Amino acid sequence: MRSVFFSFHYQRDIFRVNQIRNLPEIVDRAAAGFTDSSLWEEAKSKSDDNVKRLIDNALHGTSVTVVCIGSQTAGRKFINYEIQKSIDRGNGILGVQIHHLKKFNDPIDPVGATPALLTKHGYPVYKYDDPTKLTTWIEAAARKAGK
Numbered sequence: 300m301r302s303v304f305f306s307f308h309y310q311r312d313i314f315r316v317n318q319i320r321n322l323p324e325i326v327d328r329a330a331a332g333f334t335d336s337s338l339w340e341e342a343k344s345k346s347d348d349n350v351k352r353l354i355d356n357a358l359h360g361t362s363v364t365v366v367c368i369g370s371q372t373a374g375r376k377f378i379n380y381e382i383q384k385s386i387d388r389g390n391g392i393l394g395v396q397i398h399h400l401k402k403f404n405d406p407i408d409p410v411g412a413t414p415a416l417l418t419k420h421g422y423p424v425y426k427y428d429d430p431t432k433l434t435t436w437i438e439a440a441a442r443k444a445g446k
Contacts, residue, residue, distance in 0.1 A: 301441060302360050304390070306381045307367035307397075311408075315400040316367050322430040350377060358384055362446040363391040363437050366417060368424065370398050370408035373415070382416040391440030392417070394424035395433065 307316045345353065354377065358364070364385035372378060385392050394417045398408040413424050425436055 301437060302362050303437060304358050304361040304364045304381070304385065305367060306364060306378065306385075308369050308372045308375045311371050312367060312369040312397060312402075314402045315369060315397045318400055319367070319395075319397070319427060319430070319433065347376075351380060354381055354384060358388055358390070361385075361388075361390055362444070363393070363441050365433075365437065366392070366394045366414060368394050368396045368398070368411050368413060370411040373412035378414050379416055382414060386416070386420065389444055389446070391437070391442070391444035391446055392420075392422045393436050393440045394422060395436070396424065396426045400427070 305316060305320065307313070358381075364381070366372070366378070366382065382392065394413055396410065398410050401407060417424060423436070423440070425432070427433060
């Protein structure tokens with residue numbers, strides 16, 4: 300059973316992330332144990348302390364954190380907090396590049412920097428291209444973390 304926290308830049312990448320989260324390979328698994336604990340809608344109007352509490356609560360019970368890396372993710376205000384809290388709780392962690400996914404009729408984005416904490420701790424970063432691979436990467440991250 301996997302409970303997954305998706306970390307991403309809401310304003311920039313929600314359309315890209317939903318292309319992943321709404322895929323049958325992820326949705327079907329959600330019914331079998333994957334839980335999306337994203338805060339993307341709730342956090343928009345909260346204070347920093349409230350957002351941190353929302354993140355802490357959303358991470359509760361998760362076993363894997365997927366950092367969806369778009370062109371501006373590394374500079375997002377709470378990215379390091381989300382990654383550090385995921386590390387602290389022993390989650391499996393991986394990065395998934397999503398900059399190349401189309402956003403409506405907009406051109407694809409350039410490659411974004413990998414968040415520093417992912418690099419510092421040697422977490423794997425993949426370029427998303429296949430939903431089956433994503434589920435495999437999530438499972439591998441969970442097993443590596445002993446979850």
